[in-house]
Every structure is written in structure tokens, then in C-alpha cells.
Amino acid sequence: MSPLNIGVVGTGIFARDGHLPVFQDHPDKFKVVAAFNSTKSKALDFAKLAEFPEEKVFDDMDSLINDKDVDYVDVLLPAQFNLDAVKKCVAAGKPVQIEKPIAANMKQARELVEVAESTDLPIAISENWSFLQAINVAREHLPRIGEVVGFQHNSTGPFVLNNKYMATSWRQHPEHIGGFLSDGGVHQLALVTALVGEIESISALTSQVREASGDDDIVFSTLKIRNSKCIGSFSYGSAFGATDKWIYLKIYGVNGSIMIELNNKAAPIVRVKVGSDAEHSGEEEVYNVKEDKSFGIYEEFTNFHDAVAKKDKSLLISSPRAAFHHLACVAAFIESSAKKGDHVEVERY
């Protein structure tokens, strides 16, 4: 694999702490060659860290996208800017990967999928949770537990006062629907839907616990899976008082169950029990999973690199269509809660 040249748009916290370390750890695949940031000084700092010349810090997004040295564009902006960035990249014939959530609202998300599906260019969403090894391990064992009829997902934790992300003004005054429910909740929905399937309808209550969250920050819900009798629950929020960070997905089949524990992200645990009833239950099998230290980011960019290098967008795992579904679930949480928990259909593309 030879390295592809990357132009980074939006050199904020996650570009520096999330994407850049992966690019620098894998020079065989990735080379950052240019950047644009609305506050230029931050892009100049980023250029130093990424070790490319200051001349490749551009004053506007168009110049970066059209730069002949840039093979593809990595966009890390608040979600309301994703659609515009993707349109510009498509117009310039440049592959682009944008951070999650796909867009700030469903109208933009729909248009973004339309644009992405109108071109042969690879266009992907940086949804690192779609690339977790824990999902792959659980998926291997899924056929052993028979028909999946239920699930329980929980991702709850304490409010973190010194959360570096909380200090960003676009999160404090979110234009993206549901604030933290879409910012972080789409990761959880990527995990759940990867293993139990697409969600058809939702009944939810959401609420805002912390003023600093800028919008609702917890959700408790029940869900129905499309084309299946599988039902389950989904709880999300890190806005509580002192409590353990508790992230798990339990999947119930008619012939057993699978539990994914993600409390320790570096070392998830997958537990499998096979058997048709309490009297015919095998021993619990415990699989200790090793995640890459980037928690899926390395794998997401490797997948994107493949699609760009081979000019084959069908290789992409984290498609705009998949991310549309994740955001549509958040929209359904909000709609259902506004209707006092009525069951609502999840918008389909």
C-alpha cells in the first residue's frame, strides 16, 4: 500500500488528538500534506505537528480541495458544514471522509446521501465504532444463538466537568439535532444496528440534565427492529452524578445470548452463552478483544484508503446511507419524546 496524500479541513481537537496520531503511526498509508482551518493560527500549529510546510496551510476550503497534491479530504467540522464540504469535494472530483454525525438535521442528511450516491467518488463517514473488533467477534458468534429476539443497550456514565469537548462553543450551542444525543449517540447506534439490524420504530423519552450540554443529554427508549420480531431497549447519556461508566450491548437469541462489554475501550469483553433454555446452557465463553489504540479510527481510514486507491466506493463500510440511519434514530428519539413517548417510525432513505 503506498501512502495517499490527505488534506485536513478543520484542525480542532479531534484532528490533532484523534486523526493525526493515526496518520503519523502509519506512514505507509497516510501522509498529511495540507490543512485549512477557519482560525488560521490553529492550522499553522497543526502543520508543525504534522510536519508539512506552512505554504500548504490554505486560506479557504476550496483552495485545499482543489490542490493537486491532495488525494482526498478529511473533514472534521461541526455537522452543519458537512453537506457543503461534500458538495465542494464532489464538484472538484475529490474523495472525502467527513466526521459523524452525517449532518445537523435529516433534511441535510438526505441531501448528503443523494449527493454521495450520485457519484462514483468514495464518500464516507468517520464512524469509528463501525470498525470495532468487538463487533467482528460478536458477529462471528451470532449464528450460534439462533433467532435474535431481544437486546438491551446501555451507555451511561458520570458528567465529566473537565471534558475537553464540552468547552467547544458549537457543542454548547448545537445546531445539530439532539446535541450530545447525536454527537455521541450515533456511535452507540452504529454498534447496535451493526449487530441487530436496522431500527423500524422507537418510543423514547429524552431530557436535559446538564445546562452545559446545550440540549437534551439523556435518552431512555424501546425499539423495534425492521423485518424482525426483535425488540429491545437503548439508554444513553453521560450527564449523571458519580457512577460507573457502563457500556454494554446484550443480545438475546432463542438459543443463547451474547454480551459485549465496552467499559474498558482498550480491552472489550465478549461473553457468549449457547443453549436453548436454563436446563441446556453451555458454559459461558469469554473472549478478550484487543482493540487498536485508535478505537476504530485506524481501521476506518484503512477502509477509506482501500476504496480511494482502488477507485471502488463499494468497498466502503461506513457509508452515508448507514450514517443517515443512525441520525434518523436520534431524530426519532426527539420526535417520540415530544409526543410524550408515542411510538414513531424511523425515517428511511
Ligand SMILES: NC(=O)c1ccc[n+]([C@@H]2O[C@H](COP(=O)([O-])OP(=O)(O)OC[C@H]3O[C@@H](n4cnc5c(N)ncnc54)[C@H](OP(=O)(O)O)[C@@H]3O)[C@@H](O)[C@H]2O)c1
Ligand atoms: N469519532 C469521534 O469519536 C469524534 C470525537 C470528537 C469529535 N469528533 C468529530 O470531529 C469534528 C470536530 O470536533 P472537535 O471535537 O475537534 O471540535 P473542535 O475542536 O471545536 O473543532 C471544530 C473545527 O470546526 C471549525 N469550526 C467551528 N465552527 C465553525 C464555523 N462556524 N465555521 C467554520 N469552521 C468552524 C473549528 O474552527 P476554529 O478552530 O476556527 O474554531 C475547528 O476547526 C466534529 O465533527 C465531531 O463530531 C468525532
